[in-house]
Amino acid sequence: MSSSNEKSFSPLGKRMRVLVLSNTYPLGEDDNSAIFLRTLYEEMVGSQNVEIRLLAADHHLVDDSKNHIDHLTIKRFQYWFKKRQTLAYGDAILSNLNRSRFNYLLIPIYVLSLFWNGSVQIIRFKPDMIHAHWAVPTGFVAVLLSKLFGIPMMVTSHGGDVYGYSKGPFKSVLRFVYNNSVKINAVSHALLEEIRSFHPTCVSKAFVKSMGVDSNNFSFLPNSKAELGISEDEKVVLFVGRLSEVKGVNYLIDAIAILNENAA
Numbered sequence: 001m002s003s004s005n006e007k008s009f010s011p012l013g014k015r016m017r018v019l020v021l022s023n024t025y026p027l028g029e030d031d032n033s034a035i036f037l038r039t040l041y042e043e044m045v046g047s048q049n050v051e052i053r054l055l056a057a058d059h060h061l062v063d064d065s066k067n068h069i070d071h072l073t074i075k076r077f078q079y080w081f082k083k084r085q086t087l088a089y090g091d092a093i094l095s096n097l098n099r100s101r102f103n104y105l106l107i108p109i110y111v112l113s114l115f116w117n118g119s120v121q122i123i124r125f126k127p128d129m130i131h132a133h134w135a136v137p138t139g140f141v142a143v144l145l146s147k148l149f150g151i152p153m154m155v156t157s158h159g160g161d162v163y164g165y166s167k168g169p170f171k172s173v174l175r176f177v178y179n180n181s182v183k184i185n186a187v188s189h190a191l192l193e194e195i196r197s198f199h200p201t202c203v204s205k206a207f208v209k210s211m212g213v214d215s216n217n218f219s220f221l222p223n224s225k226a227e228l229g230i231s232e233d234e235k236v237v238l239f240v241g242r243l244s245e246v247k248g249v250n251y252l253i254d255a256i257a258i259l260n261e262n263a264a
Contacts, residue, residue, distance in 0.1 A: 051071040
């Protein structure tokens with residue numbers, strides 16, 4: 001999320017209110033599901049004149065002990081029986097759909113529940129803008145809420161919502177979301193180019209802003225291989241990200257195997 005773009009919507013003399021719609025949010029202190037959202041919004045409410053209310057899917061493992069800090073409130077929407085809410089979390093929605101056909105039946109219930117709970121939060125919270133993470137399905141619901149309540153909305157695409165839905169009937173859904181967003185945030189330049197490839201008219205309102213990292217948490221270790229018991233002759237490949245199917249780590253492993261065969 002770009003703070004400069006959000007601040008342009010903020011009425012003068014008041015704390016800006018943003019309703020965030022997301023498929024996932026960390027279930028507890030030790031959960032890494034979309035942990036970048038928690039880091040982002042805790043930083044924002046601590047350093048900017050903004051109040052965040054985030055609405056994310058429910059899960060039977062959710063820990064509600066930390067659902068509010070100053071100017072940041074987390075709300076969950078339930079879309080099925082508590083222990084049968086299997087559409088979000090885990091790997092990703094697309095992977096969960098491939099894993100079980102039952103999850104396809106949850107899609108309309110999920111969308112309706114998100115729309116209903118989003119409407120309730122808008123009435124109670126009275127946000128100045130809506131920010132959807134992922135264009136599908138949260139971005140689609142955000143557009144409907146934006147039109148119904150007359151509130152501007154922006155969307156952040158993280159990759160899976162574009163690469164996974166940019167073909168077939170869902171392509172029209174993506175265009176619908178991007179057409180009705182005041183700003184489109186892509187988390188990488190490659191993703192922005194992918195969006196432009198099938199929706200070139202969005203160029204003027206699209207920009208790149210990654211979720212970012214705190215570089216103070218990382219430092220160079222001169223003898224890192226020795227510390228890890230790795231020979232200096234061995235090559236090391238570093239993968240940074242959540243270990244899930246949609247990240248394509250299997251392709252990385254296959255590519256390394258091919259390189260080793262060619263080098264032999």
